[in-house]
Amino acid sequence: MFIGLLPFILNNGFNVELSQSPLFYCKFRYYAYQVCALISMTCICLATIDQYFATCSHQRWQQWCNIKLARHLVTIFVFIWFVHNIPYLIYYDYVVSTVTGKTTCVITSKIFQQYATYGVILILGKLLPICIAFFFGFLTYRNVQEISYRTLPFVRRELDKQLTVMVLVVVVFAFFTVMPYAFVYMLLQMPSFTTDPFTAAQLQFASTLTLAILYMYFAVSVT
Template sequence: MSSTISLFLNLSQQVVIYMNIPVLIVGVIGGIFNLIVFLSFKTFRQNSCSFYLMIMSWVNIGQLLSGNFTRIMGGGYNIDWTQNSLFYCKIRWYFIQLFILTSYACLCFATIDQYLATSSRYRWQQWSNIKLAYYLCSASFIFAMLHGIPSIIFYNYGYSIVTGQRVCTITNSNYQQYKTYGYFLILTGFLPILITVLFGSLAYRNVQQIAYRTVPLVRRELDKQLTTMVLVQVVYSLIVIMPYTICLSVTTMLNLRNDPVIVAKLQFIEALAGAFYYSYFAAPFYIYICVSKRFRQQLAYVLSPIFISCSRRQPIISNNQVVPEINGNSFQN
């Protein structure tokens, strides 16, 4: 029995090391590039949908650093900071919930916004505005902050039946029930998936008809670009979020804590599903690059001056050399 447990624990460790570390690296880099592009263009800064995507890039980076990085250190290298600090045990889960809920809310808002922006009804189009985006993002962030307060109260130390080590876990049964059914299944499970799939489908239908309506060319191309970016991200989120949500919910609902072998197997499945789950926070930039030609062009436009300045070399002039002048100006390569 102990050899079986050791096998699955080792497999879980390898998954975390070889999957979560690349996700962390490419995710943080991609999030930074997203912010550079969204902040560099006035059309993005003044557009409500791109504002949602920009805020989502911020919180995705926060989630990768607070959730995934700690997961790598604990699951991959057995350096669990939550074991040494009760404060960190509590605050880590607080920030994880804060970033996850805000990220999901921004994706839902972006999908709804694109449905409104591409609607044929002018009254509905007016609901797609940057002022409302500020209010909704602020409200969702405040809600996520308040929602995380119980985690500070009810996360405490317990002991793992697999390793016997002290672990950071929920010690209140009522809050555990809410975390399973209210948080995992609803707030971060079926509710955001339902909203994004529903309004994403409606937005796709609107975009198919937008060519037949009198819409300025710049606005039409921007709506097509953002709708494509959002819809592909919705499909990807459906693929990577649901397995992890189901895995965590099943693990909690079956209450298999008395069988260490099964728990070790479930930990391996959870580690595998978790690696794909964290790719949700790392993938947006690469999704945009793949599906949007305009986004690639915008990225190249923003980065090209940086590469040009880095590649430009100043001429090395010795003391005995004279720099020729052309029309009174020094000539430099």
């Protein structure tokens, strides 16, 4: 929130540019943001999958729901995302625009730019985790509907239902806060929508608005 939202507020709300900041900040800001964003989306996927296993009727699947495995998976994915996003530290740099003369922090590699745009931001950071969370959320909801017919203690059944509701609420909230920005971001990558100045301005406004909504997900997921 601090790394991503504060510069967003300063730039869009107070027109304060951070282009004079040290190069380390330029590189580390986007690196840290992507690492934290991917970890957050991974955790919601793991939570949904864990709840699915917890509500399964087969004892074999329920064994996959344990705190030790959860800690190991979280540690592994945290390590993966820390290593995976190292190119952000390498390819981000300050570049002076030949049109406006402003200095901006951008990716200097076209290949990594394409991967960051479609591979990281759209697929790994938005579409894939939302699809996984919705898929296992649906399976979990179906399992909960069958809990009433199982010979389980009343407290256990109610606890499973409450935890499932909590997880599904987060999944639904993530969908409505993450997907609007993903949709607008995809439109911004299409030249047919950005050639017209009026349409481009509308999309830029929509991008700013949906990005602010996107930060609501991270605020809620932290709490």
